[in-house]
Amino acid sequence: MSDDERSGSRGGDFSDSWEEDADDIAEDDEGTLEEEEGLDADENELDELQQLEDEQDLSVEELRRRYYGSENGPPPDPEPSTSSASAGQHRLPTDDSTNSAAASAAASAAADNGNEAGPSGSAGDVPLVPRREHGYFSDDEEDDDDYVPPEPWKKQIRVGTDYQVDPPMFRCNAAAPCNGASSSPDSQLDSLLWRPAQQITAEQVESYLRQFYSGQPGSPVSKRSRLDVSSVDSNASDLLPDINGDSATHPAPPAVLRDDEDALYLLLSCRYDRSAALKRKSAPMAANSPVRTVTAPARPWNDADCGRFEEGLRLYGKNFCAIQREQLQNRSVGELVQFYYVWKKTERHDMFVQRVRFEKRQFALNPDTTDFMDHFITQMDATTGSVGAAPTSTGRATASGAGIDTPPPLTLMHPEPSMSSSAGAAAADVPTSSSSTLISSDPKYAHGQWHATHFNEWPHPTVSAPPAQENAAVALPHLDGDTVAKALQ
């Protein structure tokens, strides 16, 4: 590829006198000159000589324009395409823009390069027009010299019928179309869920919302879990203390009256008749709940489901399709995703993470480890004799693991420990310092127990949580499984 050498070396010369930074060009060329020349020098020699001759006659300005411009052209390795372009262009001035000659020259030069050409190859990811075509003929390229030099990451907007739209006819001059004029009637485009209206003031809406919430568990202000409250049964009567508890450790969020989709939808469908709406409020509503991603009758999550979900997560990662296929065939993938995002913020998640982390560490153990703690834990685990089915042993593992190296991961997980307590947990009352002990001692044990026994002994979360469980919640901050279950009812 004598072309390379030629343009490269020249390019370097010119660039020096021009503000272009010639470094990379020079670098690129030097090593390869001889080899490349040796490769196909004879093919291009005549060509080259002729071009050199042609060039003698050119003015500096023209040369400069050509080479300078082309320097910016090709993205990955400038030389080959530069030479092809310049070769094509050489004849132009002398031929006085005889197009056919120019074209053939360009074609031949390009063809020479084509076989091994870097730029065409790199630009070959088919649909992208390479930037390199820019520089050759342009004159104002110099204006942009401090701008981005062309590089392989660059892509081009493509032009053609395969890419552009067919802009629709302009129907009428910016006048509002008639209401019914649209191709499809309103009802098919969207369904209205709420509309502030003239006949009801904002204050009236607010008072309606307060009344609506008054018979319900949960605070009228923004609450931890909207989902909890929207469930018909008053299962979340412990939410209020929970919120109070939280505000003890956190500056209470402003008492913004929250909105409830269902409440407002009800009000809308009662034509803003508040009393009528309140009368109907016990009717189950789902103004904008998932319908496509969730199987028709939304079923509550029980412990078994939750356990299977976690097991699936352990086995397949967040491949919810696989979890659905292998673990929870009675639920849709969408349901799993929804559950995941609620579960994720609960303490069950934190414990799960710890458990998995611990397992991983165990697997990663190898002879040249220096982490004696792991050995110690493993041994201890082995001696406790908790061997059995996967869930049980993992439960044990967590228990023992948590006992030893819990504090660091826990603090990692929770820069704000009291927030770690999940939606329904009243443990937020517990001061920050003691909450960590809570987690590392009592609950840890309870957690192990949970895994050993959760199919049988753990109080099954029923539709309405018994008060006894509320007490349990105070003692054990990780009732989240139940909370989650409730939340997703």
Next chain:
Amino acid sequence: MAVQTHGKTRISYYYDGDVGNYYYGQGHPMKPHRIRMTHNLLLNYGLYRKMEVYRPQPATFEEMTKYHSDEYMMFLRNIRPDNMGEYNKQMQRFNVGEDCPVFDGLFEFCQLSSGGSIAAAIKLNKKQADIAINWMGGLHHAKKSEASGFCYSNDIVLSILELLKYHQRVLYVDIDIHHGDGVEEAFYTTDRVMTVSFHKYGEYFPGTGDLRDVGAGRGKNYAVNFPLRDGIDDESYEQIFIPVMEKVMESFQPSAIVLQCGADSLTGDRLGCFNLTLKGHGKCVKFLKKYNLPLLMLGGGGYTIRNVARCWTYETAVALDTEIANELPYNDYFEYYGPDFKLHITPSNMTNQNTPDYLEKIQTRLFENLRMIPHAPGVQMQPIPDDAIRNLNDDVAEDMIDPDKRISIRDSDKMIEDDGEYYEGEEGEDRRNEESHKRPAPVSPPTTDLDLVKKPKLEDKDGVDKTEPPVDASAASAADSADIPTEPEAAPAEKTAAD
């Protein structure tokens, strides 16, 4: 405490409760759940009741193929995680698989996102809303027959197509950190849509959005790209956004605006590298809102999901002219917002690599391009009709017919541009175009002849278009014209070489 919204801006908000349940895949940064988080914050801030809220119907296949190719949409409709093996070839062809994985409910997700934006656009067309919001939309990378950058169907293009039925000129503004390449490409050759994108440029996805990419054919100078470097902060962003947009509004005079509010331009984004806060980001919304034109606000990128939810909640409040507290209210995903549980975020101490000098320079160049736009006369035309409409409250709006001015302007626009058949018309003037026309060259060999035939026409066109030639272009234009004849020839030749 509550802010009355009656008689003020009417907002229509589009949301589908399913959208949060789609999952791109483990480790994938795009999380539709962020839209649910946003929605939940809106509810708990009490913003929900101030808006008209709609659950859109999923876009139909027919609606989506108004832009996308039938084949591509059929593919999207058919592909599932469990039958991917049968579609290997097509997956490659449509760029589905890596960045744009096949996930459960993929097509539904596209339908929801597009359905929301289309419904929102129709709502604006009917003048039943001043601002329509669809945080499910804004997927600006999707191409006609190709997925790209986590986007499969381009709801923005579809909604702009809808708006174009009743608006002669639609402005698209993109403040995502990524270049809005899908939208730009779709409208690259039309002068009825101006696309303006502010984005990180340089070793960055999607690699388009060069300052010099200005559109092609009739669309020349109707694509505006502001390439940015890492670390731009609120102050710098405002310094460029406002003057550029003022200029754009003045020279383009759109009758509707579509704003893509990609939140990956915020500080701390998982994929982004800008340093904006909610305030800087939201200022763009505030600014465009002031024009009182029908405004469609869409979502987009955003990969630190707690900040996405914060941002779009804040911008909904901005649209509603409502102040919301910095303390986040309790909500379903309260824990996600720790450790501070505040609405606003603080910028990092990263270096702003956009020097005032650099920004200034780019801005000057953009202004030069914008000056090339055939000037729509009558500076007053934009405010007057819209003010009038704004005052009409409800159904009366349909009786409003805009002053004739607008038609005449449009007609005159047409007269100027109509003779340029397709985009080949202007290649002499700009290398972008000469290049773009090279693209189809190998497909249709006669291009060369066409170009030759058209050449005389071009020169005429140049005369017409260059009403206000840029200062620096005049010197170059002589050389330009000398080069003209060579380009069409060289192009196909090179092309074959590449093949």
